[in-house]
Amino acid sequence: MDTATKSTAHALAPINKSLTPEAKIQLLREMLRIRRFEQRALNEYTRGKMGGFMHLYIGQESVAVGACSLMGDDDHVITAYRCHGHALAVGMSMNECMAELYGKATGCSKGKGGSMHFFAPDKNYWGGHGIVGGQTPLGLGLAYGLKYKGLKGAAMCFLGDGAVNQGCFYESLNMAALFELPVIYIIENNGYSMGTSLERSSVVKDCLAQRGEAFCVEWAQANGEDIYEVRAVTQRAIERAHKESKPTILEFDTYRYYGHSVADSKHKGGYRSEEEIETYKRDHDPIQLFKKRLIEEGVLTEAQFEEISDAAKAEAEASAQFAEESPLPSDASIFEDVYFEVDRQTEAGRTGKHFFND
């Protein structure tokens, strides 16, 4: 199948065919919200409003939005440190996310997690994890918990193309297949593990997801820039998880426009050419591609697009304002949220010395 035919086939997949015009516009809006949020965050970062690392998701929006748009009540998500996109895609507010970047008490983690550690268990979102590949056994555990409780759910565990070379990922694949767990490992292949290209970091036969064959895990590789394709492919994995309680590995080809983190000065003209970046922006941008498509479908007008984009920009701006005006965590809060029992002042929490400052 050529690309155009494949793309049409994905658009006609039942999961996409059934989308109402409003739902399609909502997908676009979610992608735009991520982009505008991060553009604003980058702006504030360079103004010195936040510290630490910041790994931007811009360019990859279709993957998180496409996959998370399929979540039912018992479907869960966990990811690595490039986690802002997934956080917004599962329904976290810009305010709590931006405030977290600012290290404010109103942040989703009360200013204790930072850019790499967003959490929203009420939205089935389990982080935000800083160590490459460290979340892959946790995703397995979410799937284990679902199966143990007899729930028909899936645990979508996102990872980058660099994380596939961590050992615990393979241990997890073996156990996922052995225990028949409903976990979906979603490799977002943006071509670079930090400054090292895929060619220089991984032995690849046809693709990374194919490594699943060693563990009898079903796999698929797809074009991550097409949100219809992301949804169609992910939906099949979710159905496998729900109906057969079996794992899947998906690999979506995608691209990040910015560096590994904002501190990565060599991403442009260093380990990758400016031309490469420009080509992606021009020909493979998931937002522009979906916009074009929706206009062709007669679902969207140029004016509507601008309206949605402006609204996302305004929302991001307001979130920066909210973060700016929010209070810092108190010094006393340093010792809160360490131990459940201490926070609740249960009998256990009141027994013995838990902290050793004095």
Next chain:
Amino acid sequence: MPLIEYRDALNQAFSEEIERDPNVVLMGEEVAQYDGAYKVTKGLWKKFGDKRVVDTPISEAAFIGMGIGASMLGLRPVMELMFWSFATVTWDQIINNAAQIRYMSGGLVNCPIVIRGPANGGTNVGATHSHTPENMLANIPGLKVVSAATAYDAKGLMKTAIRDNDPVMFMENTLLYGEKGEVPEEEYLIPLGKADIKREGTDITLIAHGRAALTALRAAELLAAEHDISAEVIDLRSIRPLDEDAILASVRKTHRAVLVDENKPFCGVSAQIASMLQEKCFDDLDAPILRVTALDAPAIYSPRVESKQLPNPQDVIRKVLSIC
């Protein structure tokens, strides 16, 4: 009161907690069909089946991480490390995930998991299998660390650890699994953060945890019999949280302290206690605080030599006599 082995006391704790709470699940290498490498989980798979007692592949990073992930969804996994020494291959899961997730989520996510197994030297299995990582684990805020010296303590502490809503690292000891102790038939719990005065005394306080508490007890008997010295023995039982009050009260009474510790000396548990004592009991002390620890080198294999590497009652007595 029935006299049972340490391993059977643990086994009772698991059995009772599995029956009590449908979210408790036992996992680890060989824990189910093989009955446990050290038979601590003997008979539990037969009794409770595949769902509650689960054999895992030799993949510590993945299965400990899996337990942590499952605990986030409300399960109460009790994970066996065949040796605590094997924690090195799952260090990231314990240190970065179990210990930090509650904090990094601003208190939104809990990890009510128990990770357990033997942590001791003295069995001629070489340096890779003889680590005592309780000091390293207690160094991480977010973790709780427990060490049981007797069958009675093992059962009571384990039941509490399973019910605790924070991650608890439970240190057992292969040299103690076969030791018998009195364990009541009726249910009991031992709180974390409560030390046990295993012997009362007036002249000196011996502070220890795990098997070293038994070494201290033996030393105390000999000190009384041969040197007319009355030693008080405090078994910490729980390292974090720590029963600071019990330690301080005892040393304020006896004015002398020797710490007995199967940890290595550098930044060992006893180093923390010694620091605390000099800071809080300086004026009560009539002598320097001394320590008897494992010798500061990797665990040697040679069977006749390795025993010299761990504290023994004579080492303790020598130190006591130097300040009493």
